[in-house]
Amino acid sequence: MCGKPILILFAGASLVCLTSCKDRKESAKEELKEKGYDLTPEAFFRAAESDDxxxxxxxxxxxxxxxxxxxxxxxxxxxxxxxxxxxxxxxxxxxxxxxxxxxxxxxxxxxxxxxxxxxxxxxxxxxxxxxxxxxxxxxxxxxxxxxxxxxxxxxxxxxxxxxxxxxxxxxxxxxxxxxxxxxxxxxxxxxxxxxxxxxxxxxxxxxxxxxxxxxxxxxxxxxxxxxxxxxxxxxxxxxxxxxxxxxxxxxxxxxxxxEFGLEEPADLGTEMMALLAAADEKAGLTGSGEPASTDTGGSRGAQPLEGSVLQPVKHTATPVSAGAATVPLVMRAYRQKELPLRVESVSGGSAKVRVAGGGVAELGEGARIPGSKLSVVRVQRRMQQLKDSPAGPVEVAVIEVEDTASGRRRELVSGLAPTAQDPVALVEDGSGNRFVARAGQKFTSAEGEEFTVIDVRPNQMVIENRSKAEVITVPLRGPRG
Missing domain, CATH: 1.25.40.20 (Ankyrin repeat-containing domain)
Incomplete structure (x- = not known):
């Protein structure tokens, strides 16, 4: 018997609540109408688009x-x-x-x-x-x-x-x-x-x-x-x-x-410096990011990185990353001169070499690559792990060539872009000084930390901080990046 009054009480309370909620919503709608709005998606979007x-x-x-x-x-x-x-x-x-x-x-x-x-x-x-x-x-x-x-x-x-x-x-x-x-x-x-x-x-x-x-x-x-x-x-x-x-x-x-000449990595430093200087001039900046000076008496030529003492530069992989590392330089440019030829295959003692714009030539040891000063010194096939191949070692065709003008030699491998030198980067320290860097170089930061360049890639450098036993990746930031 006691249950019925309780049920009636709850029902009454619910009815009051529903009525009250309905009244509040109706009241809110009236207030909105007075302010020129209806309770519609169009009104909601109009308020958002007007910063109301x-x-x-x-x-x-x-x-x-x-x-x-x-x-x-x-x-x-x-x-x-x-x-x-x-x-x-x-x-x-x-x-x-x-x-x-x-x-x-x-x-x-x-x-x-x-x-x-x-x-x-x-x-x-x-x-x-x-x-x-x-x-x-x-x-x-x-x-x-x-x-x-x-x-x-x-x-x-x-x-x-x-x-x-x-x-x-x-x-x-x-x-x-x-x-x-x-x-x-x-x-x-x-x-x-x-x-x-x-x-x-x-x-x-x-x-x-x-x-x-x-x-x-x-x-x-x-x-x-x-x-x-x-x-x-x-x-x-x-x-x-x-x-x-x-x-x-x-x-x-x-x-x-x-275009076929073999070069030392440092040979490209002058070219990269010229490109960077042009970017600086276009932006009205010096390499350090300051307004360009009209004084042309000083020299900002790139120096070898090895043994240099570099100022630290703050580096973050992305603007939102936490725990940014301090690295001793910024990568500004990359160069790896690609030769205008490609090793196709090796059979017996001769190699098929495709020359840009000149078709395929079959060359043996001692032969001259058409249109160049490159002479074939050695021809062979071997098993080799290609950098971008996850499948393990593969058989490749290899020719060793000599630049008869400079006496430099280099191996060219099928499946890999033939290059005139190992890749190099132009890097810049916190003071705006510029250096030519390549894999294997060692240098010291202003704080005395010792570093080694592990690899130089088209869009990044990999550096080991030997003092802390950690590896740092420095992305290419471009001339004005």
Whole structure:
């Protein structure tokens, strides 16, 4: 008997609560109408796009869901980010809407901001941990979107966060002729030595698609016009095959004799210094990042790294990484001169060698490579582990050549790009002094720590801090990166 009054009591309380809640919502709706808003998605988006956080709060209080969508499928966070309304963005994030909430075409607010070309908002979203690795419905990351949509300012914002995809982005920029994007990407470490799966370089991609401005820029920053793809074609061949005859003629058809010369790693220091000096002049800066001086009496020539005492430079792998390491230098440029030839195969005592623009020659020991001063000293086959092959040692064709002008010798191996010297980097310490670095060199920091260069790669250097027994990776940051 006692149960019925209790049930009636609860029912009554629930009815009162429902009535009260309904009244509050109705009251909220009336207040919204008085302020020119309705409890609709359109009103929610209008408040977000006008930075009216007070009204956003009123709408949410009245029952509007944070993840309300518009007709396209975007959220108010997408709309606020595109409109550059930071207060609205902050409000929505702090209320719990995820920074990477997916909207139309599976794009995040960061992606929407990139398409709209708002660097300041993109920078803010990145500080709020927006994921630069997310992909949209077409498989594009934010960096790829910035490149394909021709947003160089956005490329500059994203490149420091997405270093692992810089080379892929550069290949796309070359394909589409996005010269401004190429300029930004190479500042932050994209390598002009990058290749597609079939061996095509950025220069080849630009030439094949008739992108003259991109071709000229890539040549200016050191791209090799005689690099070959897997079929033995150079940039001029690809331009001609695609019908860009004038561009093909502008790219050298046959290499000059000096293009075959073997060099010491330090020989490229002067070339890299000239390129860096040109970048400094263009930016109005000296190598240390200070305004360029009009005094030309001093010398800033690159010195050998070995034995040098270097000033420390702060290095972070990405702007959001914790525990940044202090390294003694910054990598500014990379060079590895590729010879205009390729070892095809070895059979018996002769080798088949493809020369850029000149077809295939079969050469034995003592023979001269056509158009060059390189003489074949030795021909052999052997088992060797190729750097990028996970399958273990493979049989390769090897020829040893001698530069008859200098007497230098070098082995050239099938499956590997034939180069005139070991790779070198131009590095800069905290005082703006520049040095030529190569694998195996040892040096000391200003604090007395001892370092060894383990490897020099197109987009990074690997250095061992012998004093702390730790390995540090220093990414290429480019002339003004």
């Amino acid at each position: 956080t007070a009204m956003l709060g009123e709408l949410v209080k009245a029952g509007m869901a944070l993840d309300t969508r518009n007709a396209k499928g975007d959220t108010a966070l997408h709309a606020a980010a595109v409109a550059g309304m930071k207060k609205s963005v902050v409000y929505l994030l702090e209320k719990g809407l995820p920074v990477d909430v997916i909207g139309a075409e599976e794009r995040t607010p960061l992606m929407a901001t990139i398409l709209n070309g708002n660097p300041e908002m993109a920078r803010y979203l990145l500080t709020r941990r927006a994921d630069h690795r997310k992909k949209d419905a077409k498989g594009f990351t934010p960096l790829m979107l910035a490149v394909t949509e021709g947003k160089p300012g956005m490329v500059a914002e994203l490149a420091p966060y997405d270093r692992e995809n810089l080379d892929s982005a550069l290949l796309i920029a070359a394909l589409e002729g996005r010269s401004a994007a190429i300029d930004e990407l190479t500042k932050y470490g994209a390598s002009i030595y990058a290749r597609m799966g079939d061996g095509r370089t950025p220069l080849m991609m630009a030439a094949e698609n008739g992108n003259v401005e991109a071709v000229e820029l890539l040549l200016e920053i050191g791209a090799n016009r005689f690099s070959m793809d897997d079929q033995g074609r150079i940039a001029a061949d690809l331009a001609r095959e695609a019908g860009h005859e004038e561009l093909a003629l502008r790219l050298a058809e046959a290499p000059a004799e000096e």
